Amino acid sequence: INVKIIENDRQRCEDLSVLLPKAIIINGDGTDEELLKEEGIEYAESFVALTGIDEENILLTLHARQVSNAKTITKINRINFKDVISRLDLGSVVYPRYITSEAIIAYVRAKNESGDSNIETLYHLFDHRVEAIEFKVDQESEVTGAPLQALDLKRHLLVAFINRNGKIIIPSGQDTIEKGDTVMVVTTHTGFNDITDILK
CATH class of the missing domain: 3.40.50.720 (NAD(P)-binding Rossmann-like Domain)
Incomplete structure (x- = not known):
């Protein structure tokens, strides 16, 4: 470029x-x-x-x-x-103000974490009706190791991509989330703090 x-x-x-x-x-x-x-x-x-x-x-x-x-x-x-x-x-x-507020929200949410996974970044889309949240998966949990199709995921939620050691995976139902991954979730739900929040 x-x-x-x-x-x-x-x-x-x-x-x-x-x-x-x-x-x-x-x-x-x-x-x-x-x-x-x-x-x-x-x-x-x-x-x-x-x-x-x-x-x-x-x-x-x-x-x-x-x-x-x-x-x-x-x-x-x-x-x-x-x-x-x-x-x-x-x-x-x-809008720089929105970027700043989203960084603060992501920081506060990460600080309130249980410690299993942390929010890396958070973005609001479509006039704050949708959140795109990037999680760092630091520990194994009920979402790791199982194919996505086997997980009881909430509705109105998309696992957009999995970053595994720098390789971007656009997931299918057969793909899994593993410890060490970074996962981008897009959802109409609000208040997610941890990757396990994608489950019902």
């Missing part, structure tokens, strides 16, 4: 060039239409608007969608106009 970062602050550009030696760091105004054209916005496969001003991010994304076929990601800080923003053609929208 070839990455270009446009940053207005010269010192920040120097810092980024050290932190990200494989990226191209450009010292300039990311809202400058001519600069974006010079840097090939029309041919970009992905465009991420990350200024500190929501209005600029929205306009940049709309511009990128107009002049290219890029997948777009827009950072929005304020959440009070979410309904209006959801009607705009902005691609993926990232």
Whole structure:
């Protein structure tokens, strides 16, 4: 992946060039239409608007969608106009407040754990109607070692993938969860704290 970062602050550009030696760091105004054209916005496969001003991010994304076929990601800080923003053609929208709150929820849930398995990450999807939860399976339990089809799983729940030593398994009914795995569960249920919560 070839990455270009446009940053207005010269010192920040120097810092980024050290932190990200494989990226191209450009010292300039990311809202400058001519600069974006010079840097090939029309041919970009992905465009991420990350200024500190929501209005600029929205306009940049709309511009990128107009002049290219890029997948777009827009950072929005304020959440009070979410309904209006959801009607705009902005691609993926990232709300830093939600990311922060989800990290806190995952941390608190992991701290309240029994110790068998821990929440690694937690994401809310579809306006908080669905949770995607990544569990680290630290110990054997009633969910380990048995084929998924033999487990009495809750309804409205999907075991999305199993990460076993870096190999991603899209599970079938014959696959098993083993100690040491990382498991991603997608569900409409809330309040899961442990991998065993997938059982009825």
